[in-house]
Amino acid sequence: MILADLPTPCLVLDRSVLKRNIRSMAGVLSRHHLPLRPHMKTAKSIDVARLAIDGQPGGITVSTLAEAEYFAAHGLTDILYAVAITPQKLDQIAKLAETGARVIVVTDDLDVASAIARHPHPPRALIEVDSGEARSGVEPHGDLLLALAERLGPNLAGVMTHAGHSYAARGVAAIAAVAEAERAAAVTAAERLRAAGYPAPIVSIGSSPTALHAENLSGVTEVRAGVYMFGDLFQAQIETHALDGIAMTVLTSVIGRRPGQLVVDAGGLALSKDRSTENAPHDYGYGLALDLAGRRSLGDAIVRRAYQEHGVIALDPAHPIDLPVGSKLRIAPNHTCMTAAAHDRYYVTDGDDEVVAVWRRVNGW
Amino acid sequence: MILADLPTPCLVLDRSVLKRNIRSMAGVLSRHHLPLRPHMKTAKSIDVARLAIDGQPGGITVSTLAEAEYFAAHGLTDILYAVAITPQKLDQIAKLAETGARVIVVTDDLDVASAIARHPHPPRALIEVDSGEARSGVEPHGDLLLALAERLGPNLAGVMTHAGHSYAARGVAAIAAVAEAERAAAVTAAERLRAAGYPAPIVSIGSSPTALHAENLSGVTEVRAGVYMFGDLFQAQIETHALDGIAMTVLTSVIGRRPGQLVVDAGGLALSKDRSTENAPHDYGYGLALDLAGRRSLGDAIVRRAYQEHGVIALDPAHPIDLPVGSKLRIAPNHTCMTAAAHDRYYVTDGDDEVVAVWRRVNGW
Numbered sequence: 061m062i063l064a065d066l067p068t069p070c071l072v073l074d075r076s077v078l079k080r081n082i083r084s085m086a087g088v089l090s091r092h093h094l095p096l097r098p099h100m101k102t103a104k105s106i107d108v109a110r111l112a113i114d115g116q117p118g119g120i121t122v123s124t125l126a127e128a129e130y131f132a133a134h135g136l137t138d139i140l141y142a143v144a145i146t147p148q149k150l151d152q153i154a155k156l157a158e159t160g161a162r163v164i165v166v167t168d169d170l171d172v173a174s175a176i177a178r179h180p181h182p183p184r185a186l187i188e189v190d191s192g193e194a195r196s197g198v199e200p201h202g203d204l205l206l207a208l209a210e211r212l213g214p215n216l217a218g219v220m221t222h223a224g225h226s227y228a229a230r231g232v233a234a235i236a237a238v239a240e241a242e243r244a245a246a247v248t249a250a251e252r253l254r255a256a257g258y259p260a261p262i263v264s265i266g267s268s269p270t271a272l273h274a275e276n277l278s279g280v281t282e283v284r285a286g287v288y289m290f291g292d293l294f295q296a297q298i299e300t301h302a303l304d305g306i307a308m309t310v311l312t313s314v315i316g317r318r319p320g321q322l323v324v325d326a327g328g329l330a331l332s333k334d335r336s337t338e339n340a341p342h343d344y345g346y347g348l349a350l351d352l353a354g355r356r357s358l359g360d361a362i363v364r365r366a367y368q369e370h371g372v373i374a375l376d377p378a379h380p381i382d383l384p385v386g387s388k389l390r391i392a393p394n395h396t397c398m399t400a401a402a403h404d405r406y407y408v409t410d411g412d413d414e415v416v417a418v419w420r421r422v423n424g425w
Numbered sequence: 426m427i428l429a430d431l432p433t434p435c436l437v438l439d440r441s442v443l444k445r446n447i448r449s450m451a452g453v454l455s456r457h458h459l460p461l462r463p464h465m466k467t468a469k470s471i472d473v474a475r476l477a478i479d480g481q482p483g484g485i486t487v488s489t490l491a492e493a494e495y496f497a498a499h500g501l502t503d504i505l506y507a508v509a510i511t512p513q514k515l516d517q518i519a520k521l522a523e524t525g526a527r528v529i530v531v532t533d534d535l536d537v538a539s540a541i542a543r544h545p546h547p548p549r550a551l552i553e554v555d556s557g558e559a560r561s562g563v564e565p566h567g568d569l570l571l572a573l574a575e576r577l578g579p580n581l582a583g584v585m586t587h588a589g590h591s592y593a594a595r596g597v598a599a600i601a602a603v604a605e606a607e608r609a610a611a612v613t614a615a616e617r618l619r620a621a622g623y624p625a626p627i628v629s630i631g632s633s634p635t636a637l638h639a640e641n642l643s644g645v646t647e648v649r650a651g652v653y654m655f656g657d658l659f660q661a662q663i664e665t666h667a668l669d670g671i672a673m674t675v676l677t678s679v680i681g682r683r684p685g686q687l688v689v690d691a692g693g694l695a696l697s698k699d700r701s702t703e704n705a706p707h708d709y710g711y712g713l714a715l716d717l718a719g720r721r722s723l724g725d726a727i728v729r730r731a732y733q734e735h736g737v738i739a740l741d742p743a744h745p746i747d748l749p750v751g752s753k754l755r756i757a758p759n760h761t762c763m764t765a766a767a768h769d770r771y772y773v774t775d776g777d778d779e780v781v782a783v784w785r786r787v788n789g790w
Contacts, residue, residue: 066789067490067514067517068790069577069790070790101733101734123733123734123736125432143680143690143734143735144680144681144688144750145680146678146679146690146750146751147682147750147751148678148751150433152432161790168681169681169682169750171749171750172750172751195688195730195732195735195737196680196681196688196735197679224732242736264629278446282612314511314512315508315509315511315561316509316533316534316561318561319536323509323560323561325508325511328699328763329763329766332697332698333698333700333763334693334695334698335698335700335701365560367560367589368466368488368762369466369488369489369508370508370560370561372560384536385509385534385536385537386511386512386513386537387510389777395698397733398693398694398733401766401767402766402788402789403789404788404789422735423767423769424767424768424769425432425433425434425695
């Protein structure tokens with residue numbers, strides 16, 4: 061099977077780029093002597109997970125309980141569920157434990173900490189710390205941190221934070237500064253816990269940009285990152301990888317043509333309505349069109365309008381092209397996590413046009 | 426089962442509101458003596474389709490071939506695939522025909538018209554006409570219209586247009602003007618075809634706003650519309666329905682709390698990153714939070730930030746609330762077609778908190 065024969069729209073995953081991205085992240089972290097707990101929220105695929113944990117301890121991060129169940133069923137049992145837990149979800153975690161999966165949960169809430177401690181089969185828990193994103197997590201210097209530790213009791217396993225505001229940083233120096241804030245928040249919290257007599261064996265930080273550009277990670281015990289595996293137009297612009305580091309694209313067919321414009325069968329569902337690059341240096345609309353080989357031979361051919369199943373590409377005046385209806389293109393995504401989510405499988409290549417595998421995804425909740 | 430016991434995030438579909446929306450659209454079109462060919466791109470569910478075709482001829486519209494296969498397998502065989510066809514997809518249409526499904530395709534391209542005519546099992550085809558959206562379709566007054574008819578030969582079944590630019594209109598009078606442009610484009614094209622000796626039995630128009638607010642639909646033979654069934658915050662603002670006409674919401678759990686802010690487990694995947702209301706009179710961010718009963722008791726509690734699995738609700742200062750982690754809320758969506766697409770099922774109620782059915786969706790391509 062070759063790319064030109066695939067039904068569209070669909071996802072194409074270039075395994076050679078994927079492997080290079082994974083090697084690159086592993087190399088960076090090995091210089092810090094730190095293990096990676098890859099975040100599977102982007103790929104949601106056991107085949108990708110096996111590549112990402114190669115040479116690592118084998119723990120993973122997930123963003124849904126559906127992912128936790130799927131990866132546990134495929135033998136990956138050391139799982140950090142990195143979205144704050146609710147009391148109602150603890151039974152599902154306990155059921156996973158019966159199958160041998162050790163799911164670590166996250167909380168920043170006193171009532172939830174009590175619910176964990178009271179549960180007949182409590183999971184291990186990390187206290188979520190806010191390192192500047194102002195989304196979730198406790199102040200590393202505050203009293204709540206110690207109160208949570210007290211409530212969690214023997215279930216306390218350490219701390220975690222996510223410097224998601226690294227996505228707003230521009231330039232390597234700015235990202236390195238966010239990375240230091242992320243490290244400092246987590247390590248400060250862990251040291252305060254230990255000083256008060258609580259255990260904190262796990263000090264978990266991470267986002268792809270901070271993982272790659274941190275200068276000092278002392279005191280950290282593991283790093284979480286996910287989007288680096290596939291990359292996207294936004295990550296390329298904030299220097300997580302080069303533009304040729306985008307491993308996943310959307311294969312699409314031309315379904316209409318006008319002067320200066322192509323209509324394709326990848327719209328808001330196949331690409332997502334994510335507009336991450338809107339405030340990045342270069343606004344790629346809903347994605348950048350590449351040729352079938354994945355080369356940037358069309359210049360700035362950008363998906364400027366995205367309807368449910370129609371994408372409208374504004375052609376680059378410097379690259380006037382005309383393609384018959386049925387011609388295939390590939391679209392590099394703004395935000396690969398969101399784009400992948402509408403699709404149930406990857407068509408895998410090794411950089412050329414031959415489809416060497418089909419890998420399934422676990423979507424939903 | 427009651428709503429409070431459901432895993433989150435998930436979709437809640439209020440069947441009583443759905444039925445009211447369906448009755449309302451059918452009533453409007455019956456005054457025009459016109460049948461509805463409901464567009465199933467929003468609901469993607471046979472259970473919803475059966476309600477939507479009740480009292481209608483039974484034809485439906487779809488946006489993907491996956492929908493066509495699914496609905497055909499459930500016995501709905503009169504299907505308009507309203508996204509421009511490519512030559513490569515004709516074999517799949519022919520396979521559907523073998524099972525008894527009569528899929529009508531759409532084109533605005535001469536090469537595709539030739540490919541249809543040359544196919545051993547050609548489908549019936551409509552010529553797509555542009556009524557002002559500038560996405561797809563030929564000029565109703567141009568030569569290409571007649572050239573397409575010549576190429577399609579006996580496969581020509583008429584014309585269709587979609588005035589998607591009705592979404593940019595504000596106010597009933599402005600939408601009525603777009604509706605008249607939509608009608609005029611389609612009817613002009615059909616009359617030109619007939620005058621040249623070609624058949625045009627089908628004159629198909631539609632979008633939910635134009636279907637509801639058109640003053641005159643003479644010459645039209647059928648109307649397509651989909652989003653009216655479920656409604657959303659955007660459609661409410663352009664007066665397709667009242668704010669209480671939103672039948673589908675996202676059930677979510679509170680996973681974090683801070684002064685002025687709640688974090689919920691419905692983020693960019695569960696809600697979509699669609700920002701339709703950004704330029705509407707009222708900007709609802711990524712959705713409007715309602716209480717568990719679906720009432721607007723929280724004021725303007727709006728999802729202002731949407732991460733992959735985290736939604737951050739900025740609370741309305743006039744409605745200060747504090748809810749424990751695990752509490753459930755419902756989020757009214759910006760754009761229901763996009764929001765529904767991440768979910769594989771609806772939990773159906775009849776307006777109270779009892780789940781009376783679970784209806785599946787057909788996602789993907």
